[in-house]
Amino acid sequence: MQKKTLSDISCKGKRILMRVDFNVPLDLNGTITNDKRIIEALPSIRQVLETGGRLILMSHLGRPKGKVTPELSLAPVARRLSELLDTDVVMANNCIGTEAMQQALALQDGEVMMLENLRFHPEEEKNDPEFARELASMGEIYVNDAFGTAHRAHASTEGICHYVPISVAGFLIEKELRYLGNALANPERPFLAILGGAKISGKIDVLDNLFDKVDTILIGGAMVFTFFKAQGYQVGSSLVEEDKIELAKHLLEKAAAKNIRMLLPEDVIAASAFSADAETATVPIDSIPETMMGLDIGPKTIDTYSREILKARTIVWNGPMGVFEIDAFATGTIAIAHALADATAKGAISIIGGGDSAAAVMKAGLESGITHISTGGGASLEFLEGKELPGIAALND
Incomplete structure (x- = not known):
């Protein structure tokens, strides 16, 4: 543009x-x-x-x-x-x-x-x-x-x-426009996207647009449980978009058809309630107790995701890995922020898509270790979806 x-x-x-x-x-x-x-x-x-x-x-x-x-x-x-x-x-x-x-x-x-x-x-x-x-x-x-x-x-x-x-x-x-535009149009490869947040419905268009561009996608946040449900796992009392289970199946199939590595967590931090002082347990994704909900990615996932991040040359991150506003469930998100900073120090281009991801990087004190932190959560999300931004389209070419 x-x-x-x-x-x-x-x-x-x-x-x-x-x-x-x-x-x-x-x-x-x-x-x-x-x-x-x-x-x-x-x-x-x-x-x-x-x-x-x-x-x-x-x-x-x-x-x-x-x-x-x-x-x-x-x-x-x-x-x-x-x-x-x-x-x-x-x-x-x-x-x-x-x-x-x-x-x-x-x-x-x-x-x-x-x-x-x-x-x-x-x-x-x-x-x-x-x-x-x-x-x-x-x-x-x-x-x-x-x-x-x-x-x-x-x-x-x-x-x-x-x-x-x-x-x-x-x-x-x-x-x-330079950072977001170059990442999508001319990324140095491997190109990795990290998507988190609560709902698949908020990330459908981003996934669809990125399927034609990225090599690997790491998924975190509560939306992973809709993907797990689509694969037949029991997810306890974790947040699930029941009306998006078929869509989750479709997205997994589409990623496979396009040879995109779309990674889901191996383990999660589960809690008995959405609360800082709730009882917690680290469990594999196929063993979430009925009475517990997943609220963060677990240590095995952190290790796997961090290694993937360190292999990438262009990284775009939008959405936290867990309920990072509560310290007990911020470990995954903060670990991903550190991995991004480490990858950047080794020459990767790292781009944070504003919003909660930017807040997490600031919480970790890592702003100076990231190539570019977008100032617009909603705007960067729509840009990653491939949508035209009216406030930019109206400017003189």
Whole structure:
């Protein structure tokens, strides 16, 4: 997907309207608890400011559902950005309207302002043309650097592109497309995918798309039990999508027909309840007690999967191996993160598809050991499914 980027335009003296993803976590006092998303956008922001652009930033924060919600104001984000840039960030009271427009027109070269939360207006998520037109009127050039929302056709991601003469990708989106795109189109082999999570239904399209590209797939998470049920195993009280058992059979047959090694766990950590203090046991997959549920991959599986990861040259990971939010069932996911970091140190390209997998890598303190961690869980998943992302498709080729 060849799109124009920030490198292809001149910002000098121009009002640059940039969509960023500043949907950061806040505590009850309105303090930002993780500013990673702000830091990820700094290269594009600095590029505009240092080349004399007049920068107008726009983002959403939380789910205000189309209503002005003071605790979801972007003001704390503007303050944090001001600290990171060591410059004033003008905060608008709205994202449209006369006052915001006047503030935008008053910007000088190298100055920056932030519009208030886009989702205070229901028109944003409805991709309302008039709302998109009004946003577009603020700037002369549009830059999308919010990969996390690129899979949504919203006014600030897709609609706006119809009303500005120039629409380009920021450096963050450019990086996402480079890593994810190259992994799918031109991977160094062996190419291995690791898929986890609760449900097969959430990964069907990814599996279908990857069957034509990968050499090996490692499966983890609760969705393994639907595959096991399809093979005739008893899985105790583990989570099973009963209506997807036939689909699981089909996927196993399809992988075999395409000569893809699709590995399922050999053993699991089973527990008597979905709880940190539940009784646990390490059991082979054909011996899960009736009263127990599988909540993580076991040590034999960790060993097998780690050896497969170390053989790969391109690795894409989406979805945890177990209920990693509970420390008792995080061992498998953390071990996979370590194996990925080890493979990367030996020259492999490792790509984490955002979401829970990214959270697990951060929990393990291994961010610096991974080639690329996507900033968009939903967007990276749809990209891996082979779907067109509206926020990227709308940019200038």
